[in-house]
Amino acid sequence: MAEDEPGADLTLAGLTKKYGDFAAVDALDLTVPAGSFFALLGPSGCGKTTTLRMVAGLEVPTAGTVTLAGEDITRLKPYRRPVNTVFQSYALFPHLSIRDNVAFGPRRKGISKQEAAAEVGRMLDLVELSEYGARRPAQLSGGQQQRVALARALINSPRVLLLDEPLGALDLKLRRQMQLELKRIQTDVGLTFIHVTHDQEEAMTMADTVAVMNQGRIEQLGAPEELYDLPRTTFVANFLGRSNLVAGSVAAKNAKTVSVQVENGLVIAPTARAVASEGKVWVGVRPEKVHLREPNEDGPAGNVLHGGVVSDVSFVGVSTEYLVRMPWGQELTVFEQNHTSSRRFRPGDPVDLTWADEHTFLLDAAQDATAGTEIDDE
Known part of the structure; x- marks a missing residue:
């Protein structure tokens, strides 16, 4: 992307950061539209924080450009960029009041005390x-301190606010x-x-657009629901939530279905949901889309895998998580919602697995089915 797209605020073109032979960020092309809430999501070491630091001017790119509102800022000093960063460590001045912490930026720029006070009041509101x-x-509590750090960054009227794991130090409820x-x-x-995080729920809750990063590159970019519902790689399928991936071979295809x-049957996927539609493929389905039923029980039309045995049951509040061992030895995961009419299965119960055809997706079998599953979420 050598040029800004209409309305684009930030464009990264061929952005690269190497440490010796290791590419922390590898020829990244990315456009972030003005006014959007954008998330860079990925595991530790994927390059997301390095990307953010290059946008902030805290790291010098090995190659590529950073363009903001049509201006090349790749070589500008950090303090000359219309960008502010909020870090996981709030970096507040402990000896100053909250009001003076927030006023630090305007006062440093020489804004009058009266003008600064009015802006501080607006930010604290x-x-x-x-x-x-x-x-x-x-x-103040951790959450309140984080909001002070946010106000201190926003008062400088940046064109872009960079958020580097800003909620990582907070407990789950406060987060x-x-x-x-x-x-x-x-x-x-x-x-x-632009929000950097390794927390999938955090990215999906807040962002308009999520870029999933892995090994210095973007695996997939789109709206949270799009990435979750139709992952394009095994890494995205496993890192963004959980997926069942079953080995298969394409038997037939037409304009609508594949x-x-x-191992023990035929499954159907919409052609529009098939990243791969020839030869060996991974058949994917999210655990909450799968339902359990007793063997050979009648039910709605759809895909059915026969011969499963419940191997583990975990009650997790709103749902029950089942592990089901299939005849070929693979364990598949099923999330069943807990409501009064829910049937409960126990370890050792024989079951069939069923789901609607339209919830199937197909991925390239050349990709590692375990990619994204062995990630340390810090």
Whole structure:
């Protein structure tokens, strides 16, 4: 992408960062539309933070360009870029009040005390901390400190706000609250937010667009629901949620459907959901799309795998997670919603697995079926 697309705010073209022979970021092409909430999602070491640091000017690219609003900023010093970064460590000044922490940027630019005070008041209102201006950072909770760091970045009116694992230090409940807060604030201010995270739920909850990174490259980019519903690689299928991947061979295809022979039957996939539609393929289906039923029980038309045996049952609140061992030795995962009419199966119960044809996706069998499954989520 050598040129900005209409309305694009940030364009990375051939962006590369090498350390010796190792490419942390490998010829990355990416356009982030103005005003969007964009997430770079991937495991530790995939290159997402290095990409963010090159946009911020904290790392010098080995090759490629960073263009912001039509201006090449690749070689600009960090303080000359209309970009601010919020890190996982809030980096607040412990000896200053919350009001003075937020005012630091405007005062450094020489803005009058009166003007700065008005802007600080507006920012504290935005992050819902107007009553805490006189306190010191140590007197606030982790979530409140994170909002102060956000206000301190936003008051500088950046064109792009970079968020580097900003919620990583928070506990689960507070992290979920802050996900909603960040999305609300981004909608209110209308700035471009680029959020780096290894947390799949975090990316899908907040972002308009998610780029899944792996080994310095983007595996797939799109809306969260698009990536989840129709992954294009085994890495995305496994890293973004969980998937059942069963080996198969294409038996027939037409304009609408692809028929695939698996170990003990034939399954159908829509042609539009087939990344690969010839020879060996992986047949994919998400665990919550699969249903259990007793052997040979009648049910809705769709794909059926016979001969399973329940090997493990885990109650996880809203759903029950089943592991089912198939006749060829593979264990498949099923998530069944828990409601009053739900039938419960026990370990050792014989079952068939069934799901609607339209929930099947097909991937290239040359890819590793375990890619993305052995990831340390830090």
